[in-house]
Amino acid sequence: MDYTDLYINGEWRKTEDRFDVINPATEEVLASVASADIPDADAALDAAEAAMADWAARTPRERSEVLRKAWELMTARLDHFANLITLENGKAGVDAKGEATYAAEFFRWFAEEAVRADGLITHAPASGARIVVQHKPAGLAVLVTPWNYPAAMGTRKIAPALAAGCGVIIKPASETPLTMLALMPLLEEAGVPKGLVNVLPSRRTGALVDHIMHDPRVRVVSFTGSTGVGRTLLKSAADQILKPAMELGGNAPLLVFEDADLDTAIEGTMLAKMRNLGEACTAANRIYVHEDIAEEFTRRLTERMSALKVGDGTDPSVDVGPLVNASTRDKVAEFVSDAVAKGAKVECGGTTPNGKGFFYPPTVLSNVSQDAACVHDEIFGPVAAIQTFSDQEDAIKRANDTEYGLVAYVFSEDFKRAMQVCERLDYGMVGLNRGLVSDPAAPFGGTKQSGLGREGGHEGMLEFMETQYISASW
Template sequence: MTKADIRFDALQSDLWIGGQWRPAADGARFDVMNPHDETTLASVASATLDDADAALDAAEAAMADWAAKTPRHRSEVLRRAYHLMTERLDDIARLITLENGKAGTDARGEAAYAAEFFRWFAEEAVRVPGHLGRGPASGARILVQHKPAGLAVLVTPWNYPAAMGTRKIAPALAAGCGVIIKPASETPLTMLALMPILEEAGVPPGLVNVLPSRRTGALVDHLLHDPRVRVVSFTGSTGVGRTLLKSAADQVLTPAMELGGNAPLIVFEDADLDTAVEGALLAKMRNLGEACTAANRFYVHEAIHDAFVEAFAARMTGLKVGNGLEEGVDVGPLVNASTRDKVAGFVADALEKGARLVCGGKAPEGKGFHYPPTVLADVPETADCVRDEIFGPVAAIQRFSDEADVIARANDTEYGLVAYVFTADIRRGLRVCEALDYGMVGLNRGLVSDPAAPFGGTKQSGLGREGGTEGMLEFMETQYISTEW
């Protein structure tokens, strides 16, 4: 079987180091579960510290040559990766659904989104900015260029098994860096399955290494204390991000941190109801709500509150729950039992404190970690779901009447990743967007993620940006040369 014939239903389950599949140094493995029926998909190698050292050696050796390649060469490799991944979107989506649970439409959307990062950074690779100027006082020439920062450690979450990896791998390779990626233990299979694509595209052996492991804390800490590592890029919870920042401080690494969110969604009285409902549905239910960008707190003006709740609940009730591999299913299972139980706990807490259940609210019987689309109205400020990230298919709706008040309520959180605003008044919309303390705002849109845009937040939602021009610069160092002629 040739590399081009490799199919994604032939699951790869070993470590990918130096362009080769290999078991963990001590032979340890762990099981990956299908969240729909709780069956075991595969037994995956669990990387050790020795494996981490081998990956560092491989990445260091490969990067020496890769960094010296022309930007055009790196661009063409990334472009081929985009085309090869696009040809296999259905296979990739199927694997995403198997290990993550998300419905087929969501999985195909993620696969296409993930591939797009290779195309975007193929274009950015040849447009690294530079500067030539003259010091006003000294008269010296000022030359500014950007160089590959060094080896990068990439730590990705389970909610987007393909896209969170490609969003980091693509800019790192465009910048000229070698990488070691640690995928989430719940969903390592998709990232492993992407490695034959990168190999076929022309990525040199050792430049990208994948280390699934149940020993995440010790493994990542070990990597971050190796002097060859210069960048750590992490997507995940704020709590884990703080821990990684402490480890990164020991080596003064460049941190790129995309952390938690608590997104407000504001619907003003003049908003087009259909636009607001459909935008809210996308902002809430994309990826089953298991996204840092998911709308968490809904603030709906009292003048249209009842109409919005009725229309939104009707759309939520109409979503079909089931096996994500089946056609017509809109909502697959949550990723694991603890996530489902946490979501159920948020609902129970809100109802106990006075919220009104409009639809959903009860997990079905039987196997799998399913939870129905749920709408809660009249949710009090004391409810846990108002302060914490729900990460599930639950919309917590509150009323408001005053613009200044709703802005203050929306900003009253330690997080600042994304917010959503719906209004027919563009002047008010832009005014409110500027007043919101968030790194991203969707104005009359329920989707903000775009490879061409700088993705990231303020406050406890992270440091740095992914995507856009900024995403590649996270993996580069600025060098200034002073000279005269």
């Protein structure tokens, strides 16, 4: 692998301490990557501070053009990034190409948003003063990204931060740091100044990120990952009163009503469940199907899931690659064993294969009990857990019965009923007759324990800006 050292101030920095990145399909070592420590973090902070002074002073159009160039360059190299994603994350080639395309789009979207940090001038009704409101770069941002989307979770944070005028320090997941490191030469070519973006892979994530967050120059922390880790980071953020942007865990319900178009519902369920092999906070975790159509829905979903080809994602004929590591695979297997022990029926899959690689087959479970562990926790794997319902009110109540509130899915051909159901679901996002909600142009985020703030859309850039109000008379 070409880029395996720390990236600080536009230079590659070696360290004595390193860690291995494993190919989840073969369990072979892909690369040995530098592991950052506190002095490296301080160097990155100094670099980002120096670079931000000039970057924030540039016109929005100048920043926009750099981001637009990054989109053009990444779009021209999608196959390269898709291959790297497959090697370190395991996802199949088509899925990896989809992520690379999605990741690049954040550069284009925020290139357009960079020039739209609109303010306000108005006349105060009582005092007669003028109210002038503008948005300014918040300051340095620390970005902590997960392993399930090695490219997209980084660009979803880098692009709005740069559009807003901020410098950043990125801590990528230790399982998948290679994609983010490989992105840095592309950003250099696009015109991103040295020091503005710094990448610190590390095995000492907790200590490193905590140190960075307690530096007074840091004003924003943006994290994607588990709710448990998010709580820890929020406690650290409180010490410095940092702006938090937290995209945390999910437990997505997918509701299929009796009037749903089954072709649409099956396609949507396959996308909501199997995109990224189910290793996504947006993955359909609890599938509620009206009892009148449950048998037909289960049969058709089982046919589709059974037909998927499992294997090394570098093979273009493969639909489903391995899970990211052994612990993730084993947790998925435990969810299935628990559900079966509590009365679930295995319609397909359900058995861990022998041999190398962290593979688990696409699995459909019917008759899943409400007390099954997979109903209350993220499966994060290719397991569709089906329950039935007969009453709309009961379905809504069960869908909302979770501490999470990231995304829900609704399938119904009665638009009035469907919209009423959507509005009663306590989720930040709802897919209506769609199995995909993620879009760079839309505000991505959840309610309750699923996070704070939004990524994407116009809101995504404002997470990296402060609102300033000037009272003036003229």
